[in-house]
Amino acid sequence: MARINSRQVEAFRATMLTGSVTEAAKLMAVTQPAVSRLLRDFQALLKMELFERRGTGLVPTAAAMALYTEVERSFVGLERITAAAEEIRGRRTGSLRIAALPALANGYLPRLAGHFLMERPNLNLAFFGVISPIVVDWVLNNQCDIGFAEVPIAHSGLPSLRLPGLARIAVLPTGHHLAEKEVLEPRDFEGETFISLSAGSSSRHLVDQVFHRHDVRRVLRVETTLSEIMCGMVSSGLGVSICDPFTAQEFATRGVVVRRFLPRIDFEFSAVFPAQRSPSPVALDLVETMRKALVEFEDQDLGLHSAATGSLQPLPRAGEVGA
DSSP: OOOOOHHHHHHHHHHHHHSSHHHHHHHHTSOHHHHHHHHHHHHHHHTSOOEEEETTEEEEOHHHHHHHHHHHHHHHHHHHHHHHHHHHHTTOEEEEEEEEOHHHHTTHHHHHHHHHHHTOTEEEEEEEEOOHHHHHHHHHTTSOSEEEEESSOSOTTSOEEEOOOEEOEEEEETTOGGGGOSEEOGGGGTTOEEEEEOTTSHHHHHHHHHHHHTTOOOEEEEEESOHHHHHHHHHTTSOBEEEOHHHHHHHTTTTEEEEEESSOOEEOEEEEOOTTSOOOHHHHHHHHHHHHHHHHHHHTGGGTTOTTTTOOOOOOOGGGTTO
16 A cells, blocks of 8 residues: 655645645755646545645645644654754754863853853753862763863873963952062062962962972961962952962952962863763863963963053953854
8 A cells, every 4th residue: 555755745735835836846846747746646645635726726625724734743843853953063952061170160161151152042051160179070970071170180081181271370469568569479478478279289289389499488377278268368468379360350359469470380271071972062162162262361461461450351251252
């Protein structure tokens, strides 16, 4: 027994949409006789009259109108599948789970991710701000699609992409005497109350190493796991510190003055991905967007030449770097 085929259904739908066999043929990119034959076979298989000829045109019967409702539902479903595939190919749909160390999660990365999402209206996001060891653990256990963690990465088996490093900078309370200088060096911190990140962190180790190498003795009164707490303590007037530029930006208008620090101590981090599967295209797109933004941020010289205000220029947004 012959069966209905998709081309017959397509010819019926095209005729219903256009109101004529000639226009249906144009829509399907076939000849008019081909459409007439498809319609004739379709009606024969269904054993019902679908069109009545009125003059030079065709008028759908009541049966055709009822059938068209069902056909259109099927085609809408197919069109949705096609549209979804196009969204996926265009990397504008789906979901993305991100974990990022606090220095990035406290302002910079959420802003960049917000612009990234606005260009992809069907993409959903889950965003977590946690310390680097937890970032690595969550990615390792497939709880996140991408993580941003400070290097060195504790687990060497995770695929990773190193992102451009940015110089750490000095953070001072508003009105501090060191703010008179545009560039600070280790000897400027001799005897200063210093607020540190926790012992054992790679950031703490790098900063301490520089001061030890220059034989500078600071008054180490406070240590904390988070750069936000560190900058908050600085803004209180208690002391000074060396900080990543992302957190410093968030506090630049909240009682904190920033200055360049030499020798340069890079703040370095990587994007890490689950080992069990290839990184998703949208995750790689986000990394590339971030890489471009970081390069532009570095090229802008962090705005640290502005000693008069002591404030950082705004970090570039994703939409400003052609992302």
